[in-house]
Amino acid sequence: MEASQLSGNVKTAYDEFYKKHDEDWRMLGAKYKAQHIIEVCGGLQFKTVLEVGAGDGSILKYLSDAGFAPEYHAVEISDSGVEHIKNRHINGLASVQVFDGYKLPFADNSFDLIILSHVLEHVEHERLLLRELKRVARHFVIEVPIDYKTNVDKRIKHFLAYGHINVYTPTSLRYLLQTEGFDVKKDLTSIIAPEVTRFNTFVNQKKPANLFNQLKISAEYLVKKTLIGLIAGMGEKLANAYTVLCTKTDKQAEIF
Template sequence: MHTVEYSHLKPEQGQIWLDLGCGEGRHCIGACNQQLPMTVIGVDLGFQDLIKAQEKWRETNDFHQQIGLPELEPSHWLNANGSQLPFADNSIDVIICSEVLEHIHDYLSVLKEIRRILKPNGRLAISIPRRWPEWICWQLAEEYAQVKGGHVRIFNHITLVREIRELGFDHYRSHGAHALHAPYWWLKCAFWHQPDQPIVKKYHDFLVWDLMEKPKLTRTLEKFLNPWMGKSSVYYFTAS
């Protein structure tokens, strides 16, 4: 499940792509699957997440070979802190930072590092939780904002875009994503102390089915709802 649309980042042969806060590698694997010779690097502070990312990359590549699809481009995985990245100035073509900044107290230090390592005219995609669906989660369950390593803030999106632009970026596109996932998190928070509640499990099963089958009805419905109800908001920038 990808939050960022790769086509908006204008992928080209020979580029260096960095997924900052890659988690278990979903956007890295998607970038490797674009069938363009490029360097793809996943960076995360969680070592175990990087191990899982490597495993998922291998599993996906093996599956591609079994069904006759092209092999994935190689991937590289790095355990590092987003505020102290081991890359040279102006060395990366494209950076993805998806669902990361809401977990970081000093998120501006990460944005400054992104600006340092991104090439002039390089492209940046950032996604964060949309304000009002996230606010509902915080109201339904106090524990939602108290999970270790969880969300530490609800972003004011206008302020965030302004802060990124002030660091030397031009904002050129935005969109919502995962509208059908917002009700799942509301249900999960509403029944926080009843994790086995059948309605939560049934909705989760529905999301898995939707992800695997991609029926036209739900894909059309989510596309219609994303602009105002998408669980995530995605912003695209170029380094000026």
């Protein structure tokens, strides 16, 4: 794999993205992503952790503060993202560097765990990246947003505005991982927490924070939680994000 695998406009876009940094919004989202990582890894301990596509380092900051592991490493395609990570002064951060989006600058089986959180939906050649992850680590936590819904093709402009070029359901992610030789050990579905919705609605979208809108957000969350608790399979249907803990096998995708 050569650096040319990553389109030049993609790197430029993400460099610009982190220059327009929104600390409060990104830290709020990272709070729940870190919680999901800790939950699916419950009962396991890792010494060395690599986050691939570490963004601005907000997830690693939460994990470090929670004492998740003693040693962290980060790679990110964006120069501005790398600078944000360095400036966070994350305890246990051993290295942070720019990478080309596909080739990881580490030896085989260098890490106990790789984290790939809300990255795969942005990746042009997702299977190439997954194969590189398998080379470098033993365990993997992968989380993606669940963007796929009926008529998703009518919202292409919306998802491209976030850089989402791949859309998943829990079953389609499992299919992708299993056909690339990953063994899913534990999974977690999640819906957006009310405080995240409130921030997005009242701060990002600048809608009025009146009583009606406040109650609507709380009610929609409660209805979803109730349906998930009552109806089997509803968690995957209503999920906003899907998190899996995987190990690797010796299997590789075989076509015919």
